[in-house]
Amino acid sequence: MSAPWQALLDWWFGPQASAAEVAASRSGLWFGKRDSQDAEARERFGALVEQALTGGLGDWAEEPRGWLALILLLDQLPRMIHRDSPRAFAGDARARELVFAGLDGEHEAALAPIQRVFVYLVLEHAEDLLLQDEALRRFTRLLDAAPAAERKQFADYLDYAERHQRIIARFGRFPHRNAILGRPSSEEELRFLEEPGSRF
Numbered sequence: 001m002s003a004p005w006q007a008l009l010d011w012w013f014g015p016q017a018s019a020a021e022v023a024a025s026r027s028g029l030w031f032g033k034r035d036s037q038d039a040e041a042r043e044r045f046g047a048l049v050e051q052a053l054t055g056g057l058g059d060w061a062e063e064p065r066g067w068l069a070l071i072l073l074l075d076q077l078p079r080m081i082h083r084d085s086p087r088a089f090a091g092d093a094r095a096r097e098l099v100f101a102g103l104d105g106e107h108e109a110a111l112a113p114i115q116r117v118f119v120y121l122v123l124e125h126a127e128d129l130l131l132q133d134e135a136l137r138r139f140t141r142l143l144d145a146a147p148a149a150e151r152k153q154f155a156d157y158l159d160y161a162e163r164h165q166r167i168i169a170r171f172g173r174f175p176h177r178n179a180i181l182g183r184p185s186s187e188e189e190l191r192f193l194e195e196p197g198s199r200f
Contacts, residue, residue: 005060005069008045012072012118019114019150030076033083041080049077053091064110067102068119071095075122086181095122096131113142113150117157124164127173132165163197176200 014025051057052073060066074091082088099122123135139161143154175189176199192198
């Protein structure tokens with residue numbers, strides 16, 4: 001019998017392969033915005049997301065791959081299932097707790113580099129400059145350790161982390177979330193939101 005998180009990891013990462021192959025086959029799922037993908041996430045994993053958001057599935061975090069899957073349920077899937085609503089960010093605080101509980105230990109070490117990307121993205125999603133700086137350190141390490149054939153892939157992840165960090169350094173928050181969260185935007189933020197690449 002497979003682990004309860006295996007179906008999610010299979011859907012998210014596909015067959016075991018090099019980081020470049022996994023990213024080539026899955027980047028559209030990870031970073032695309034398609035109604036069909038959001039609907040599939042909701043249909044297949046919506047019940048698990050709700051369990052995770054209400055504090056359940058804590059036993060998953062006892063195993064490295066379960067830890068990763070629970071992080072996905074709290075950080076990535078709500079952004080799909082609850083896109084453009086405050087609930088998209090409802091799992092962020094618990095995801096951060098889980099990430100810090102497993103960093104620099106056996107859980108992190110047991111994951112492939114492409115899997116660690118989704119651990120570090122939790123830090124990249126935080127409206128906190130110290131966590132953004134930590135994300136940069138983690139993505140820099142991934143790039144430094146990447147084989148030559150995969151350096152571009154991990155350089156792209158570092159580039160995105162740097163872009164997120166610059167926004168938090170400038171504003172202390174992500175202005176593109178303001179409307180979703182009912183926060184008033186400053187004039188500077190409104191001007192920024194008119195620029196290309198201001199939204200993720």
